[in-house]
Amino acid sequence: MLEKIKEFAGDFFVTGDPLIYGADVSIALALISIITVLTYFKKWGWLWREWLTTVDHKRIGIMYIIASILMLFRGGVDALLMRTQIALPDVHFLEPEHYNQIFTTHGVIMILFMAMPLMFGLFNIVVPLQIGARDVAYPFLNSLSFWMFFFGAMLFNMSFVIGGSPDAGWLSYAPLSELSHSPGVGQDFYIWGIQISGIGSLATGINFIVTILKMRAPGMKLMQMPMFSWSVLSSCVTIIFAFPILTVTLALLFLDRYLGAHFFTLDGGGNPMMYVNLIWMWGHPEVYIVVLPAFGIYSEIVATFSKKKLFGYKSMVFAMMIISVLSFFTWLHHFFTMGSGADVNAFFAITTMLIAIPTGVKVFNWLFTMFRGRITFSTPMMWTIAFIPCFVIGGMTGVLLSVAPADFQFHNSYFLIAHFHQVLIGGVAFGYFAGLYYWWPKMFGFKLNEKLGKWAFWLWNIGFYVCFMPQYFLGLDGMTRRVSEYSWDMGWGPLNLVSTIGGFLMGIGFLFQVWQIAHSIKFMERDTTGDPWNGRTLEWSIPSPAPLYNFATLPQVQNQDDWWEDKQRKANGLPSTKKPQPLEPIHMPKNSAIPFIMSVCWFVAGFGFVFDWLIFAIPGMIGVFICLLARSFSYDTDYYIPVDEIKRTEAALRGAN
Amino acid sequence: MAQHQGGAHGHDAHGGHGSLKSYVIGFVLSIILTIIPLVLVLNDYVEGTAANVVLLVTAVLQFLVQLLFFMHLREENKPRYNLMSLLLGLLIVLTIVLGSIWIMTYNTVAH
Known part of the structure; x- marks a missing residue:
């Protein structure tokens, strides 16, 4: 009996690597300390009522951001482990199998569990405030989206210590990801982790499209909407058409692995190339999904900190919508080398180059916004200014990659690695950092320390170029991606060492950001104005952090940058064009425990499917259906905040001024 | 949710969610469009390319029936x-x- 348990535990838990034992210990310690702190301070009830069951978009946004920063830490540690392994030739720090697992989890975590939730966090915090709404269109669904993402991410991350991580690359190409080549449970963790959180992403896409189309403040026309909200709309349109492709592709892979189907297998009429084709139909739009909101953030910041209206508003809107549609027509450029012939490659090379046009339009719009503006160099603006040259270089190397014949040389080399890190870090990560710094006072009511922020900024930026510029040359020297070891005579040693140093500089930059947040929580002054940056859009017209109902009376919008125009009128001594509105009871959604419970059930079911243990899968799925039924028959889902309470809250918030 | 009146009840306020007549017509049409390919293929009345064409045409028509009679595509206000x-x-x-x-x-x- 004991032997059997030992044998089972040996398969079930990942063993044999000191790094994993270290992770086991740190996970156990973290769990114990969280439980101890919550129990000691008697905070379980608070956690449940105020956070786990909340449907408030602002709190959901904060939870998304906390989760994504944790994931950034894990993905970053993965990156540094890899960079350590290939810093010099012939290093034996990570075994090749372990290296495979780490580059796989690094990619999945950074895109799906870091960039996506950070983006959704900013959507949640900013969009309703920016368009003058009191919540998103479907608050219950919003909470469900978050918890589906969270438990999907937890399921995926669990593979690190239980059962074994996936190791077939971040897109799990077939046939490597098929049962014949990856018999372990790692791939099943990949499929279920992504499927469960994917449902959440799709729901968020739908939620924000409806919010933006239906819930704008009275008078706000689409063409007066702040640019960040436009970027969210374009990103969400892409989400709702791209994510179903991912879901179907992974479902087919699951059928192959679980039921022995032959969609992507090597035998039985399967076609692994079809997997590559399908996954990139999602994979390419996906990168535009994460970068479009970053473009929106830059547009907001560049206008605010140049004290000028955004240059070329209409062209910016058209550029974004064109990018979101064109992103569906370029997917083959990820596999030019598959060999579909000159016609096919030429078509997709041209569509890829076309995307550079609207992107170029946007770069000029940002530059012309700054032209003759009164620029303030606060941290959000510094990230924005650093983004422009970085993204332009990344974009140009992208155009080089889009030349199909040349791509046969660049394909899967470090040139490609350098290119996509340049657009994803220089475009997406810089943008989200800028957005975090910019909207932080709106979330928490105080700014982040500028001095530490500037240290973090320079470490990240210098580190970035030191890390990725050498990789372009390594790629041209023939170093391919995913190699875990190389010999001295390849001549890649010096550039790799430089690149690793850059990687660690970015790691130190991240530590500075953590320090910056901790320091600011303790020492920064409260912002009592609600408008610390002299902003232009509606989110700055209310106190920070915003009250539960956001707007005591709904704003009446007449202009683009309505809040700014109103402030200008007041500064010029003109009367405000706004008529004071009478307070009315505010209709709000009630908190609900169903999203949390339902996501736990999905987690249990997913775990069961991963190990093929029906004893978990069946109760989990039954739990999911019970939650669906419970929601369908609950009618008591909303309430009204009485006028008295609004008056008290407003007096307390605005009284400080 | 927070602004338009009530989630569950607000539904009625938009009005115009089809009539019994249009639902019945849609229901009958979708049944006919299901029976046609079923009968033709099960009894081997058509084979090969002809069978594919029949299946595809009835599938597309079925799609249109669903959109027009059940998804209320015709009744939408501007902007559509x-x-x-x-x-x-x-x-x-x-x-x-x-x-x-x-x-x-x-x-x-692949070849």
Whole structure:
């Protein structure tokens, strides 16, 4: 009996690597300390009522951001482990199998569990405030989206210590990801982790499209909407058409692995190339999904900190919508080398180059916004200014990659690695950092320390170029991606060492950001104005952090940058064009425990499917259906905040001024 | 939710959610469109290309019946967001299907 348990535990838990034992210990310690702190301070009830069951978009946004920063830490540690392994030739720090697992989890975590939730966090915090709404269109669904993402991410991350991580690359190409080549449970963790959180992403896409189309403040026309909200709309349109492709592709892979189907297998009429084709139909739009909101953030910041209206508003809107549609027509450029012939490659090379046009339009719009503006160099603006040259270089190397014949040389080399890190870090990560710094006072009511922020900024930026510029040359020297070891005579040693140093500089930059947040929580002054940056859009017209109902009376919008125009009128001594509105009871959604419970059930079911243990899968799925039924028959889902309470809250918030 | 009156009840306020007549017509049409291919194929009245054509045509008609009679595509007020997203969806579905066929036909590795 004991032997059997030992044998089972040996398969079930990942063993044999000191790094994993270290992770086991740190996970156990973290769990114990969280439980101890919550129990000691008697905070379980608070956690449940105020956070786990909340449907408030602002709190959901904060939870998304906390989760994504944790994931950034894990993905970053993965990156540094890899960079350590290939810093010099012939290093034996990570075994090749372990290296495979780490580059796989690094990619999945950074895109799906870091960039996506950070983006959704900013959507949640900013969009309703920016368009003058009191919540998103479907608050219950919003909470469900978050918890589906969270438990999907937890399921995926669990593979690190239980059962074994996936190791077939971040897109799990077939046939490597098929049962014949990856018999372990790692791939099943990949499929279920992504499927469960994917449902959440799709729901968020739908939620924000409806919010933006239906819930704008009275008078706000689409063409007066702040640019960040436009970027969210374009990103969400892409989400709702791209994510179903991912879901179907992974479902087919699951059928192959679980039921022995032959969609992507090597035998039985399967076609692994079809997997590559399908996954990139999602994979390419996906990168535009994460970068479009970053473009929106830059547009907001560049206008605010140049004290000028955004240059070329209409062209910016058209550029974004064109990018979101064109992103569906370029997917083959990820596999030019598959060999579909000159016609096919030429078509997709041209569509890829076309995307550079609207992107170029946007770069000029940002530059012309700054032209003759009164620029303030606060941290959000510094990230924005650093983004422009970085993204332009990344974009140009992208155009080089889009030349199909040349791509046969660049394909899967470090040139490609350098290119996509340049657009994803220089475009997406810089943008989200800028957005975090910019909207932080709106979330928490105080700014982040500028001095530490500037240290973090320079470490990240210098580190970035030191890390990725050498990789372009390594790629041209023939170093391919995913190699875990190389010999001295390849001549890649010096550039790799430089690149690793850059990687660690970015790691130190991240530590500075953590320090910056901790320091600011303790020492920064409260912002009592609600408008610390002299902003232009509606989110700055209310106190920070915003009250539960956001707007005591709904704003009446007449202009683009309505809040700014109103402030200008007041500064010029003109009367405000706004008529004071009478307070009315505010209709709000009630908190609900169903999203949390339902996501736990999905987690249990997913775990069961991963190990093929029906004893978990069946109760989990039954739990999911019970939650669906419970929601369908609950009618008591909303309430009204009485006028008295609004008056008290407003007096307390605005009284400080 | 927070602004328009009540989630569950607000539904009625939009009005015009089809009539019994249109539902019955839609229901009958969708049944007929299901029976036609079933009978033709099960009894081997048509085979090969002809069978494929019948299946595809009835499937597309079925799709239209669903959209017009049950999804209320006709009753939408301006701006017609549902129609717009349907058209964009169709464009992308066509790209996926035709694009995949085009790519795979000339694919030297898959053969």
